Amino acid sequence: MTDLLKGYTLLLASKSPRRQQLISKLGFDVEVVSIDADEDIDADVLPSDIPGILARRKSMAYSVPIADSHILLTADTLVVLDDKVLGKPSSREEAYSILSALSGKRHQVYTGVCLRAEWGSRVFTEATDVCFKNISDHEINYYLDNYEYMDKAGSYGIQEWIGMVAVERIEGDFYNVMGLPVARIYKEIVDFVKQR
């Protein structure tokens, strides 16, 4: 980590162990905080704008004053296929139908991130294109039988079996698909701290 960032702690508003691990590997000290925010969005908002709006809304819902050496990081990830948002599945049937829809197609993963500190805030969104090969019913069912899909936007984890077998190509940041656009976050935090 650059000297510039030494002494800063990221307050990460996410229950996802994957996100916690990614931020730690980036070299930051992390404290996990809990934030509840309404996730309703007007129907006319573009899918690609939603993650940034929700990331900022989560940030604003954190009412605790932010200490001098802390940066609050909130994020929201969306999977979009043919301009339609695919959320987290609420049942095995829904996960099956999401994965069938992704088979053989290109979709987008958007992560919106909001950084907020005592001296200001910024929001940005990173997009990654993901191309699935054709996956068989047998492969989908094998995945649903053996892996955790309920907590995942788009019903898949790129770091798991289904991601390794199905994803033949991505365009953009891999880690964005895993949960956070780490290279962009690092760069934005460096800028953000310099701006202070």
Added chain:
Amino acid sequence: MTDLLKGYTLLLASKSPRRQQLISKLGFDVEVVSIDADEDIDADVLPSDIPGILARRKSMAYSVPIADSHILLTADTLVVLDDKVLGKPSSREEAYSILSALSGKRHQVYTGVCLRAEWGSRVFTEATDVCFKNISDHEINYYLDNYEYMDKAGSYGIQEWIGMVAVERIEGDFYNVMGLPVARIYKEIVDFVKQR
């Protein structure tokens, strides 16, 4: 894993724990075998052709008969910048100069893979483009001080700090940059077994 592949064991000719882990996550039983092959290549061979040639050469250097349920997998990875091959660094100075050269530029990672079984063989090469943001001297030195770079083509691991900070975009298979093009390997093995 599809039923078709049950009962097969991959003989993986690689000392890399990353490669062993990737193949295991793909769902295969793995046995690691040791192969020594000459890696000299004529100077007029195109960089993109080298990994396939070396993967096949390693395969042919394995003289043990391959059992009925086994598939030998050999691979070779190359990093290419501006049509020049970047190998594994032999010193810290060389690693520094390789990473400086990658900074702010797009390079290619090629992995050649050879599958060989009792009933035949096949070779394929997967290419992934990797775009580095500008990295500072300070960031390069921080990486060289704290991470293992000597065993890595191009002096970096995309799954480590430097990869997370520097790689702003890839085009292709992420796992190919980590060591093996797993989606392609899975697909090729399914075809290979069907052809039997």
